[in-house]
Amino acid sequence: MKYESLAIHGGRKDKADIQGVNYPLYLSSTFVQDKLDDFSEFMYSRSNNPTRNNVEVLSAQLEGAKYGLAMSSGMAATALAFSLLKPGEKVLINSNVYGGTWTYVSKVFDERNIDYEIVTNFNTYDFEQADEKTTTIFIETPSNPLLDVTDIQGVSKKAKEKGMRVIVDNTFMTSYLQKPLELGADIVVYSATKYYAGHSDIIAGLVMVNDDAIYDELKFHQKILGAILSPFDSFLLTRGIKTLPVRMDRHLENTMQVAHYFQDSGAVEKVYYTGLKIHEGYEIQRKQAKGDGAVLSVALKKEYDYAIFCNELKLFDLAVSLGGVESLVCHPASMTHESYAKELQEQIGITENLLRFSVGIENIDDLLMDIQQALKKAKK
Ligand SMILES: Cc1ncc(COP(=O)(O)O)c(C=O)c1O
Incomplete structure (x- = not known):
């Protein structure tokens, strides 16, 4: 089955007498055993719940992965992957990642005696010089908010030769556009x-893996740390996934137009979007992904007041997050990446005039008109 069909028809098949076209919502914390010592697939919902398992199976099918794990948030998914790290190990991480991930690395790793190092560009990184205790690399590609692209295949090969585990945060792409495994x-x-749920109505995380041993350890931690996705949110996530491909297609169309609009507007110093030929990662992105996603950032020229611009936008809500049907704008330096120290923000390129857009699926003319009128008001 092709991706679009699988998104609608994949997942578990219900065994009940009444078969809805949607997999049911099992709001039950515990499940009846037939008799003593007779354990069925479902016993207690923290370990396994049918509705959660449905979205785990579905998302794994879409990824082409052996296993999927549904977590209570994206941070819980990242924390689950990081739960494999042991004291004394070291992690390499790309320079601009989601602020929460950075907070975890810069605060929690220290308490757990785990070392880390920021890698400015994994594509040119010399793995020969990596510290011996480095066991893991963490890549967000395209990165948040500067849309840097890491060559997953090339970098994974080099990391694997050194015995390192490779974790990829694929939030911006989803398995529809990019399959890191x-x-x-x-x-x-x-x-x-973000895009999987697609409607800005739930907080959820997913982890995908092929290796049996890694899965066993992750599954154990999912159950014991307990940050599972609730049945209700699993149901909503499944519903969101059904329209992921069509939403994504429209997101991509709109974002390309918004990127070109900004580029031609004369109002920006730089547009950060992998779909533009001038983007440094343009070729790698063609090689490893089916599209460029719907997040783009722009650095407004000094003649434009970025605060007035944000405040004057009518359709782009000023809000953190991304990946919903509605368009959003945010100011990374103060909203999503405020956990990076000011000097580090400047060093990385998260400047005061940088704005990040999550382009929604509204009518493109309305979106462009909104940008046009807000730029006019923001001109000094
Ligand atoms: C790339 C990326 N990874 C992880 C997260 C964390 O996800 P959540 O907010 O669902 O915990 C975010 C949230 O914005 C994100 O943008």
Whole structure:
């Protein structure tokens, strides 16, 4: 089955007498055993719940992965992948990742005696010089908010030769556009809050893996740490996934137009979008992904007041997050990446005039008109 059909018809098949076209919502914390010592697939919902398992199976099918794990948030998914790390180990991480991930790395790793290092560009990184205790690399590609592209296949190969595990945060792409496991990654994590759920109504995370031993350890931690996705949110996530491909197609169309609009507007110093030929990662993105996603950032020229611009936008809501049907704008330096120290923000390129857009699926003319009128008001 092709992706679009699988998104609608994949997942578990209900065994009940009444068969709805949707897999049911099992709001039950515990399940009856037939008799003592007779354990069925479902016993207690923290370990396994049918509605959660349905979205785990469905998302794994879409990824082409052996296993999927549904978590209570994208951060819980990342934390689950990081739960494999042992004291004394070291992690390499790309320079601009989601602020929460950075907070975890820069605060929690320290408490757990885990070392880390920021890698500015994994594509040119010399793995020969990596510290011996480095066991793991964490890649977000395209990165948040600067849309840097990492060559997953090339970098995974080099990391694997050094015995390192590769984790990819694939939130911006989803499995519809990019499949990191097929490119050599070991674990894929998602904030499913974003495109998978698609309607800005739930917080959810997904973890994808092929290796049996890694899965066993992750499954154990999912159950014991307990940050599972609730049945209700699993149901909503399944519903969101059914329309993921069509939403994504429209997101991509709109974003390309918004990127070109900004580029031609004369109002920006730089547009950060992998779909533009001038983007440094343009060729790698063609090689490893089916599209460019719907997040783009722009650095407004000094002649434009970025605060007035944000405040004057009518259709782009000023809000953190991304991946919903509605368009959003945010100011990374103060909203999503405020956990990076100011000097680090500047060093990385998260400047005061940088704005990140999550382009929704509204009518493109309305979106462009909104940008046009807000730019006019923001001109000094
Ligand atoms: C790329 C990326 N990864 C992870 C997360 C964390 O996800 P959640 O907010 O669902 O915990 C986010 C949230 O914005 C994100 O953008």
